[in-house]
Every structure is written in structure tokens, then in C-alpha cells.
Amino acid sequence: MKKLENHLRSTARQLIKFDTEDEVLQYLTAVFHSELYCDFVGVILNESENFVPKAWSGNLPAVTNSFPLDIHKCSPKLLRQSLTNERADFPEICQLSKVLKDAKVNTWFTVPLYDNDYNLGFCIVGFLNYLPLLEMEKPFEEFGKDIAVAMAMAREKKSQLKKIEGIEWISKNLSLKAPIEQHIAELTMRAGQGTNADFACIYLYDEKENCFIFQPPAYGESEFPHKIMIEENYMLNKYFPFLEVPGGSQMSIPLIIDLKTIGVLHIENKKDAIFTENDLKMLELLSNHVATILENARLFNKEKESKNRLQFLLDFQQALVKETVEVDNFDGITSMLSNLFQNPVILYDRFMQPISFSLYEKHYRSQLPDQISNVAKTMKSKQKSLDYFTVEDSDDPSSCFSLLMINGGGSLLGYLAVGRPNGEMDEIDRLTVELSRNICSIQFIKQKLVLDAKEQAKDSFINKLLTENIEDKEGILQYANLFQWDLFHSHQIAVLSITLDDKELKGSNLFEQQSKKTQVWEYIKSQISVDDASIITAYHDEKYILIVPLKNESALPNKFWHSIYSKINKWALETTIKCKVLMGVGGRTNNIQDYYISYQQAIQALNIVTSRLRQNGFSLFDELSSYAILHHLNYSMAIDLFVMQHLGPLLSYSEGKNTDLINTLHTFLQNNGNVKNTAEELYIHRSSLLYRLEKIESLLDIQLSDAEVRFNLMLALKLYDMYGQEIESNRLVKLK
Incomplete structure (x- = not known):
């Protein structure tokens, strides 16, 4: 029994080292068959309400050919406790007992494979000859738990490996140059197949329209909204009720990049099948890569488009640069921008004062720059963090101005205001304005260098x-x-x-x-x-x-x-x-x-x-x-005389001595004449303090109990705190 118990422990330690379930089962049956000298060893698992042998060692066709067995026709005890031929149910109750009896297996016992979270099946060991069975139920049941854990770990490793392989495939095979639809198709397919879902799709957030928009193609078919508008409530679970919640027929995972939600990955099941915690983990792992891939693809396409449009603006850029080289002011720049946009352009300094403007057409009011400036100042004071905002023309509601901050060298230099009908500005306009802002920044810096060449x-x-x-x-x-x-x-x-x-x-x-x-x-x-x-x-x-x-x-x-x-x-x-x-x-x-x-x-x-x-x-x-x-009393001879009259003897006495009577007096007055509190604050004995106070009264020829005397002393001390350097200088001059 001792040898067998040690063998079970050793086998349990070996089982958790294997990466696959097949390796676990093959090792288990081979070791049992060799160590126990039995006629057969089998691992029977519960699959689709049937007992199916997954690993077998030993040749006994009468037993192996009888599988699969209906789980409902076998003893339910097989999944919960060890059974033997001596303590088994009658054959008419348990089909497995009948099979073993018909095959003339005289001695056999089972070990349930279960743990708190797993109930996989059982392991059976059989002998054709009769053998007395030892009392090994408890060790075998513990060993069965170890087997169940080892099999569950192997399955988890396999599942994780499959997920990792899927993620690696996505990372290696999806090209940034591919259309966004190709990315969506591959990602939704991986999400659907990885969770056995009937339907998977991706919604991307449109910041301009403040909504989630369905991005085709989807995996599978289902009824779904093509656009989900965001209202005042910005909690995602209001629009996606199954957000990161397993246990239902739907589940959604946010796609986040740099703490910013760019979309949602959504899966559904038409059947009664529910999504598990493992499905949630798989989607979370996938969502990190989905968000990165989609964002990288978006940035790549945006960069590609920007380069093409930048070529379009090259001539305009060269003309603006030439203007900054030949002219020191901003009039030429605002005139060129106004002609390009066919709308008024105003340039402000950093204090919102207009320094150059071109109104394009004569019907624009000459006071327009000041009016826009006043409205912009109000908006900027309320939203100081904005570097781009829109201002409406108070006299013409159909006309708006886009104001952009001009920065250079880490500092705010001014603002560029571009008039736009109804505030509309397409991508080309934005690129042009950004370019213009950079040119204005260069001109601002040029002026700064001219005005301030040295520190x-x-x-x-x-x-x-x-x-x-x-x-x-x-x-x-x-x-x-x-x-x-x-x-x-x-x-x-x-x-x-x-x-x-x-x-x-x-x-x-x-x-x-x-x-x-x-x-x-x-x-x-x-x-x-x-x-x-x-x-x-x-x-x-x-x-x-x-x-x-x-x-x-x-x-x-x-x-x-x-x-x-x-x-x-x-x-x-x-x-x-x-x-x-x-x-x-x-x-x-x-x-x-x-x-x-x-x-x-x-x-x-x-x-x-x-x-x-x-x-x-x-x-x-x-x-x-x-x-x-x-402070409002300017230093004068009167202050000097007042301080010296009330503190002069103490200042002279304290020179070259360790005792600071000035500080003692100040602390005493601050404590309202309380001897106990003053001594504690100065960390001296009460008798030492009384000696110092007597010395102060003697030097100044005063009585510290007199309220008028205290007031004058406190006033003199405060004046000395403020003008001590001047007073000391005058005192030393007089001494010399």
C-alpha cells in the first residue's frame, strides 16, 4: 500500500508537466498497466451524455467493443466515488457492471476524475483473476482529482495556444496596405470561430457624428442597427448591455487604444448556447490586437492620404515661405490665405489683438476683427484648454470663424482666424490652415528674434x-x-x-x-x-x-x-x-x-x-x-529711532552672547505673556525664562505686565523683522 501510494504521488507530479490531454492519458494508462500488472487500464470520459474511452492499455475486446455506453444506463456513482466489483451496483442497474461481468473480469475498480470545477469521467483498472482489493479508496480519489486537474490544465494550454496562434496569424498576415474591409472580415471571423458564435461584428466610433457605426463585413447573419447614436449618457453598457458580461447569448468587448475607445467588438448566438468566462478572456486578448491593428490601419491610410494632399499644397507652401523671407510683416500672408479660402482671414497676437487681416470682399465690416476678438476672448476664458474653436459672427449667423492657436518654441504666439460659411472645413482646408499656421509661427519667431536677440x-x-x-x-x-x-x-x-x-x-x-x-x-x-x-x-x-x-x-x-x-x-x-x-x-x-x-x-x-x-x-x-x-510705512529715521528706543539695549546685549533675548521677548509676547507656554516653546526651564524676562525688564527699564509696553515692543519687533537689515546697518555705522 505504501509503495502504491508513493507511485500515485509520483504519477500525479508527472501528469501536470504534459502540454496536451492525449499525453496525460497515454502516460497514465501506460504507467498503471506496467506498475499494477493489470489486464487493462482505461480512461473513460463523459462526452455528449455517453461514456467514451479516450485512452486504453490492454487487449480485452469484450470490454472495449461495448463502448460507447449511455451515461444514464450506468451508475451515477461512477462520476463521484471509487467503485469496485464488490461494491458496484447490480448489472441490471449499471450497464458497465454487466459488461465487465459478461467479459469475466473478476476484479476491477474505478477512480472518478473530478475536481471542484471539473467532472470529466473515470479511470477503470481490471484483472481477469480474482485479487483482494486493499483499502485504497481515499488515495485513489485524491489521485483522480489530480488527473482531472492535469487534464483541465492541458485543455487550457491547448485553448490558449490556439488563441495565441490565431493572434499571431492576424499580426503576421494582415498588411497595413490592405483595405479596412479585409481587416474587419478576418477579425470578425476569428472572433466568431474562436467563441463558436453565430454572429460577430465590429462597430467603430465616429467622433464627428458622436455615434457607433457598423463596419462591414460581419461574420454570420443577424439583425443589428447600422448606427448607434450616443446621447447624453456616455456609459457604454447603456448601448451594449452585455459589455464584458459572460453568461448570456450576447457579449461585447470595447476596443481601446491609448485609453480611448475606438469601437466595440460584438458577438451573438442564435441558439441557447451561452458565452463563458473563457470566451470573454479570448475576446479581451483579441480586442487588444484588433484595436491596435485597426488604429494602425487607420493611421496608415490617413498618412497616405495626407502625403498625397501635401503634394497638392507644395506650391502654396513655397509661396508663403517666400513671403516670410521677403517681408517682415503678416499682410502678405493674410492676403494670400484670404484669396485661397475666398473668405476673410484675421491674424491676432497672443492677447487676441488683431495685427493683420484681409477681409477678401468689401462688404465685410471693417470692425469685424474686433468683434470676433471679443467673442473669442469670452470662449477662450471658459475653455482654456482648447487650441481650436469656432466663433460665430454675431451680425451674420451663417458665417463662422475657425480660430487656431499659433505656437512656436513651446509658447503661444498668436491666433489665426479663417472665415468659413456655416463653419464647414474639409480635409484640404484643414491641411492648408495647418500649413498656414506653421508659416505664421515662423514669421512670429522671426519677429521675436529681431526684437530680442539676446537674453x-x-x-x-x-x-x-x-x-x-x-x-x-x-x-x-x-x-x-x-x-x-x-x-x-x-x-x-x-x-x-x-x-x-x-x-x-x-x-x-x-x-x-x-x-x-x-x-x-x-x-x-x-x-x-x-x-x-x-x-x-x-x-x-x-x-x-x-x-x-x-x-x-x-x-x-x-x-x-x-x-x-x-x-x-x-x-x-x-x-x-x-x-x-x-x-x-x-x-x-x-x-x-x-x-x-x-x-x-x-x-x-x-x-x-x-x-x-x-x-x-x-x-x-x-x-x-x-x-x-x-508695509505701507516707508522706512524712515522715525522707524529706526522707534526700534532702537525699544529694542536697542537688547540688540547690543545679544551681540557675542549665546542668549537671544530678542527671540525670548518675541516668543513671550506671542504667547500673550504666558510663562508656561513660552518656556515650553523655547525648550527652557521656567526659572531660566523668568531670569531672562527679568534681564529684559532691567535692560529696557520697563514692566512687561504693562499692556502699552507690550504693544510698543511687539510693534518694534515687527518693524525690526521687516527693516532689520537697514536698522542694523545704521546702528553699526553709529557705533563706528
Whole structure:
């Protein structure tokens, strides 16, 4: 029994190594016949309500010739448990028992081939002589489960191999040059035959008409709609109820490429046969290749057509290029385009201001460019992500203008508006407009190179903008247009400081230190240009500056700037130079004069971050509460005298000493005079704090319990936070 049990385990391990069901059965019968010394071994499977031998070892015609046997005339126990000649049903109940008895098989036993998911049949072993059967029911039943699993795995391998072979055939034999109908025919046939479906077809999505359109030819015949319109509900299962749902007589699979649904593969059965989970897997595997093949074929045909039409536009392209070489303005380009389209053409700058137009016929109104511009601005503000949109002429509903963005070097340069009756534009027109847009882009870039040949132009622009009294407003606007920057859109200015760590300062002179800071700044600049090209970076008055447009004004400002500051810190860490970057952010701008104010506010915010909020790393001026009011007090001798009167002795005392009485006083006032909270925040003992407070009262000759004294001290501290550098400079001069 032990030897036989080991043999069963060894055989079970070998069975799962085979790739086909025939190999499994042949190995099983051969091994049993040789190891058990039996007269015959057979594997009987249930096929179409009949028991049919699939593998047999041993010669006993009286048994083998009796098959197939009607499953209903045999004992149902054969498929559920092991039977022997001693525990079998009577011959009049089980036809198999009768056959074996008539063939004079004295000893036999069966092993059911079933698992939780499979019930395939049974294995029978027979001896002509009588042999006592050992108690091996449980091991044999477990072995039967192993056989069932091995056979199911072999069938699954065969099925998968067949699917893979079908997919490989499609990939190798379908040519991109073949008509789309040939692709559809082969794909639907593979889908239908692979799932034993009566009907298979493909619907492709038409984005222009917003519907699914039947693509002939189909596999088989059935009644089906030729067009399925998409309504407000864009859920696919509304239009294809059996979408990726097995267990019914219909099933549909979406065809997706790059997360975009391009169509649906649909199969049906006229009979009661249902589609299984394996059919779903097969269609999913096929759909990935179907989507890729159809999309590649579509792109190939589109590219072929585009090349043919491009040849048609060659002369027109050469004429436009010649115009850009000979002329610096856009008038010749708009005139040629207008004659080609036989409709008005208008060219706008990036701020929707008309810079050149040709109205084609005199009956068009001269104010048309401004009217179209006003409507386009409204549409663009609502749908900012669009680079192509249609605008109706308010005075002529039958006339529409197609507006296209003109880009160059990663920046928006302007807009090209082409008038079209009823907004119609065929493929040739689209190609022509695209070509024209590229030519306009070249002309824009040419003008940009003429106006701004050197990077220093930007520094000049910043110097003119960040002054208290702006003298050359037109020049600033010209520079802004050159940099594709809308000055009239709200911005905020941030000022950065880069502080080197002690390790970087050690052993280096001022020139080397400045070189390290410049290296960090240049790296940050390069990363900003990649991350967000709309942010302008500059170095002005020995300060590192960011001018950032408010893209989403409804967003929380602190969250928005926290994101920017986190990126800057990340980029600073990516350099090999150890440093700390701090940032102050000014208020938002509403007009050109506000840029200087925002710049000054950013400097003040940076001063406060440096002195009080280093742990935060950055701060917005608008969130500095009373600091925002104090900002409007221009620095004067009165401020200097006020700060020195109330804090001068503390500043002098703290020089060269480890005890920072200024910080102790600030923390005490911030905690509203609470000794316990102040000591905890400073991480010192209560007695140490009381000693410091007594020292402060002694040096300043005050009583900290006096509310007026506290107010004056807090005001002096805030002024020192904002103007500390100027105050310290004046104090040191006086000391000298």
C-alpha cells in the first residue's frame, strides 16, 4: 500500500508537466498497466451524455467493443466515488457492471476524475483473476482529482495556444496596405470561430457624428442597427448591455487604444448556447490586437492620404515661405490665405489683438476683427484648454470663424482666424490652415528674434517693470508681448534667498560662495523652465526673482505656493551644494504699477521668513497680518529711532552672547505673556525664562505686565523683522 501510494504521488507530479490531454492519458494508462500488472487500464470520459474511452492499455475486446455506453444506463456513482466489483451496483442497474461481468473480469475498480470545477469521467483498472482489493479508496480519489486537474490544465494550454496562434496569424498576415474591409472580415471571423458564435461584428466610433457605426463585413447573419447614436449618457453598457458580461447569448468587448475607445467588438448566438468566462478572456486578448491593428490601419491610410494632399499644397507652401523671407510683416500672408479660402482671414497676437487681416470682399465690416476678438476672448476664458474653436459672427449667423492657436518654441504666439460659411472645413482646408499656421509661427519667431536677440533684453524689461515710477509703459508692454506674457493677467512676485550651509562656507571666499549660489540658481531656473514655462525667472538687484501667473485663482494661495516651494527645495537638494532656500511672496497684481509693490512685499515677506519663519521656508505677504499694514510705512529715521528706543539695549546685549533675548521677548509676547507656554516653546526651564524676562525688564527699564509696553515692543519687533537689515546697518555705522 505504501509503495502504491508513493507511485500515485509520483504519477500525479508527472501528469501536470504534459502540454496536451492525449499525453496525460497515454502516460497514465501506460504507467498503471506496467506498475499494477493489470489486464487493462482505461480512461473513460463523459462526452455528449455517453461514456467514451479516450485512452486504453490492454487487449480485452469484450470490454472495449461495448463502448460507447449511455451515461444514464450506468451508475451515477461512477462520476463521484471509487467503485469496485464488490461494491458496484447490480448489472441490471449499471450497464458497465454487466459488461465487465459478461467479459469475466473478476476484479476491477474505478477512480472518478473530478475536481471542484471539473467532472470529466473515470479511470477503470481490471484483472481477469480474482485479487483482494486493499483499502485504497481515499488515495485513489485524491489521485483522480489530480488527473482531472492535469487534464483541465492541458485543455487550457491547448485553448490558449490556439488563441495565441490565431493572434499571431492576424499580426503576421494582415498588411497595413490592405483595405479596412479585409481587416474587419478576418477579425470578425476569428472572433466568431474562436467563441463558436453565430454572429460577430465590429462597430467603430465616429467622433464627428458622436455615434457607433457598423463596419462591414460581419461574420454570420443577424439583425443589428447600422448606427448607434450616443446621447447624453456616455456609459457604454447603456448601448451594449452585455459589455464584458459572460453568461448570456450576447457579449461585447470595447476596443481601446491609448485609453480611448475606438469601437466595440460584438458577438451573438442564435441558439441557447451561452458565452463563458473563457470566451470573454479570448475576446479581451483579441480586442487588444484588433484595436491596435485597426488604429494602425487607420493611421496608415490617413498618412497616405495626407502625403498625397501635401503634394497638392507644395506650391502654396513655397509661396508663403517666400513671403516670410521677403517681408517682415503678416499682410502678405493674410492676403494670400484670404484669396485661397475666398473668405476673410484675421491674424491676432497672443492677447487676441488683431495685427493683420484681409477681409477678401468689401462688404465685410471693417470692425469685424474686433468683434470676433471679443467673442473669442469670452470662449477662450471658459475653455482654456482648447487650441481650436469656432466663433460665430454675431451680425451674420451663417458665417463662422475657425480660430487656431499659433505656437512656436513651446509658447503661444498668436491666433489665426479663417472665415468659413456655416463653419464647414474639409480635409484640404484643414491641411492648408495647418500649413498656414506653421508659416505664421515662423514669421512670429522671426519677429521675436529681431526684437530680442539676446537674453539681456529680459533683464532690461524686469528693471523697467520693477521700479516705483514706470516711465516707459509702452516699452514694457512691447517686451511683455515679446515674452508671450500677459501683464494684465494677475501675477505674484516671489523673491528667493539661497543660504549656504556652514560646510559650504568653510574655507571659501565670497567669490566662491557666490559662484555656488549661482550654480544652484541656474539649476533651479532650468528645472522651472521645463516644469512650467509660464514662470519668468530673473536676477534683479542681487535678488533671485520669480514672476508667476495665477493660473487658477480659485485655488488656495498657500497650497499653490507650497507646491512651488516644495519643487524648488527638491531641485536645490538635487545639486551637490548644501544650502537652504527661503522664499517670500508678494501680493497679486492688477495693473502694471502693482508689480513693484508685489516685489517690495516679497522682499518684506522674505525678511520676515528669514528672521521668524525659517522653519516654514516661505510665507505670503498677504498672510502676514499686521505686517501688511506696516508695509505701507516707508522706512524712515522715525522707524529706526522707534526700534532702537525699544529694542536697542537688547540688540547690543545679544551681540557675542549665546542668549537671544530678542527671540525670548518675541516668543513671550506671542504667547500673550504666558510663562508656561513660552518656556515650553523655547525648550527652557521656567526659572531660566523668568531670569531672562527679568534681564529684559532691567535692560529696557520697563514692566512687561504693562499692556502699552507690550504693544510698543511687539510693534518694534515687527518693524525690526521687516527693516532689520537697514536698522542694523545704521546702528553699526553709529557705533563706528
